[in-house]
Amino acid sequence: MSARIDGRSVEVREGESILAAARRLGVEIPTLCFAEGLRPEGGCRICLVEAGGRLLGACHTPLTNGMDVVTQSARLHALRRGLLELLLAERPAGALTPDPAGSEFERLLHAHGVQPATGAAPLPAVDDSHPFLRFDASRCIVCRRCVHACDEVQGQFVYGVVGRGAGVKLVFGADERFAHSGCVACGACVDRCPTGAIGDSDRAATDTSERRVRSTCGYCGVGCQVEIRVGGGQVLAIDGARDAAVNRGHLCVKGRYAHAWRRSPDRLTRPLLRDGEQLKPVSWDEAIGWAAGRLRELRGRFGPDALGLLTSSRSTNEAAYLLQKLFRAVLGSNNVDCCARVCHSSTAQALRTATGTGAASACYDDIEAARLLVVAGANPSEAHPVVGARIRQAALRGTPLLVIDPRRIELADQATLHLAPRPGTNVPLFQAMARWLRDSDKLDAAYLASRCEDAGPFLRGLDAVSIDAAALTTGVPRAHIERAAALLAGGPALFVTGLGLSELTQGVASVLALTNLALLSGSIGRRGAGMLPLRGQNNVQGNADMGAMPDLAPGYQPLDDPGLRARLAREWGAAPPAAPGLTLPEMFEGARAGRLRGLWIQGEDVAQSDPNQNAVLEALESLELLVVQELFLTETARRAHLVLPAAGWLEQAGTFTNAERRIQLVRPAASPPGEARPDHEIALDVAAALGAGWGRPTPAQVMDEIARVAPHLFGGVSHARLQGDGLQWPCPAADHPGTRSLHTERFTRGKARLVPVEFVPSPEHDVPGFPYTLITGRVLEHYNVGSMTRRTPNLLLVGEDFLVMHPDDAAREGLREHGGVAVESRWGAIACRLRVDARVATGTLFLSFHFPETHTNRLTGPQTDPQSHCPEYKVTAVRVRAQAQPAAAPLLAARPG
């Protein structure tokens, strides 16, 4: 089947529009209401073409066999010109002009010889109420591209068009101001606006950049590809990379806009060495020499086990690899851990137990291919916004969505069913669903027989599970539990999970119980299905992959594995001790007990982010040596003996690994400020000072070494192969394409295991005198300890941590919106302000931890999951009372060293 476009033969593809076929040939047809990737509306008529004497809208008319299309003719030119003249005439004079270097619309005006409009309608004021987006109504031609982008990419439905004829106009929400609309500042509309009516406030209308650097976003674990506009040695603006598999041009408010931290006057620019109460600037030579001397001395006095390392999940694979190698090979300590411990360690451990690999089995492309989406204990609209938008779009297109979260998160609005279990009761909920599947004979028996170890004991064990008892424990009505199980009964599902499963004393058990449901429904190893834990930090997956774990070497190799030891002896000169080291909570415990004397922390603000803050501070104060490699003088860095200024993600080279095991390149766009250095260089400096003899390998050479040390996962990975969309591990050989989904033929461990689990209530459940259950977590605009996002205009969007309470509870307690509250747990007390919102259930509260002055982690307790040692951030028994003086929410005060 073929057709012709402008005399050229073109293959006809089922359902393809004339416009898409023409673009395939490189033939440009102008469009206004239509933009690539959006649903064609066919409203503006600028894309009219001729075929067989008829006029057809190219954006929505399919190309059919034998069609002979003409895209350029005198008649079409005149028609388009007429349409453009009409559109221009409706705008105030001077707002838009025919300009060969102007906006897409202005270039069309120029190309069609349209004359500038005359007349003197007043120019409406520009809406610049939002810190990142501005709307210039005088330039708006109401083409509705923004409406489509907002609805079909982000799913926020901010825009509407009201009025008719000359009175037609674009509105945002109810009161027509950006700042008060539901806009989440993803910028999808800006990217498609053809006139510049909707613009970014953080950049000039005309691009003044000298070059564009392709890199990977440094906030969350989605791993969006960015194009960084650079000019005058500075980052001018960030755009989403259109061709990227992960994000297809889409970004969120942090990735696109929150880069001002880079030029913050608070950036660390020189090494700082403690002198009594003060931190004083010193040279790098002095700093590195001092650090090496202290490490050597402490090892000499107390042995290597008195030293510990926390690597940063915000920095590169290459830096993490070098730092853990330094501690293991040069200093001889396996006390190596990272923030994965306080994050998804439960998920990793559970998946490893059940399947043999602790990482996601599925990938993001499975979202669009899914038959059923289950989002459990994750809030992707805020924490992984680009993936959240993909999930929402899938649900809007009709994919059934089951949301399991104590809060009515945004995705619950699109859900087929929302279950709101009491925090910390995942296990009875999932067990009850399993029992229903078994009793209703809705198991995938063939899958269980061929892919799993004997499921018999597990299934018989479900006899002990009562759905009615589960309903009572979880607070989820029996009918809802059964409906949720019935959704799973239809076959495989994609399970998207987060910290609501992991950060619990039943973290491992929660993930195992959900994995059991995935196995019972035949979900793992199939397309459009499987386990997709949304890893948190930009490089937390990579950090664990690189061996920042006390019991595992790079590539999750047990330290006593003879093959590994032989490889390490060759690559490192010596294999590290075979006995596992301490986890992060054990290191703090060790510090308090005087067993751990020296701690090296790369980019992790444990003083703010670790639980039971009072005990953490005590541990830090017990240390004889605390070295912190940071961008800012954080709560942790302030307490250090030595602070080393590091480069951030816009300033260093290497790789990050995202939640779908995709290793992607990070390229520096600008230089770090002052004397700040890339993290991997700092590691090399210390190694040299300790006499390691590593030389000065580049990040690419470090990756080559990683490939040799962990060949089963990374043998085929090299920087040269990571251009474009990178590679998903395992990638064992240079000609291996990488692995999209795990466990497709067989599980890593052969057959999967259904692991029986039992409900153990949290020690924070039903604590007398503390009637509320506090969930802590995140909001869209800020990132973890906020050291970066608080130094951007995101601060104007959200300027403090709020305690969120249900209106009924607030009324009963006599508390009011924005009033001050004191919150107390058994572990500590804080003060902040209240927000009243029915999205939290009665009896449940929510608080973020993005501002140091809130001290959220004074409230969270010392309990951890017994297996993963992941803290229970998600369940804390608290009481609340009004506080006469609302807590001040100071913006960032410059802190003395």
Ligand SMILES: Nc1nc2c(c(=O)[nH]1)N[C@H]1C(S)=C(S)[C@@H](COP(=O)(O)OP(=O)(O)OC[C@H]3O[C@@H](n4cnc5c(=O)[nH]c(N)nc54)[C@H](O)[C@@H]3O)O[C@H]1N2
């Ligand atoms: N904007 C933003 N994005 C981020 C971050 C950030 O700080 N800000 N941080 C990044 C990091 S490090 C991480 S790890 C991820 C975290 O990403 P998420 O895990 O999605 O985020 P959280 O808000 O911590 O918690 C997720 C949800 O768990 C629910 N929950 C609490 N208890 C339970 C329970 O018992 N059962 C169930 N089923 N659900 C429960 C909470 O109500 C919450 O909606 O986000 C990453 N992305």
Ligand SMILES: Nc1nc2c(c(=O)[nH]1)N[C@H]1C(S)=C(S)[C@@H](COP(=O)(O)OP(=O)(O)OC[C@H]3O[C@@H](n4cnc5c(=O)[nH]c(N)nc54)[C@H](O)[C@@H]3O)O[C@H]1N2
């Ligand atoms: N109450 C409560 N507490 C929590 C959680 C919760 O849900 N509730 N979640 C927990 C989770 S999941 C996590 S992951 C932790 C996160 O806790 P942290 O890891 O402490 O938080 P981050 O803000 O991600 O960043 C740590 C530091 O890294 C620095 N940094 C950024 N980029 C670089 C770089 O390239 N190099 C270097 N050297 N430093 C850099 C930043 O300035 C920042 O101070 O918080 C945990 N804390």
Ligand SMILES: [Mo]
């Ligand atoms: Mo995390």
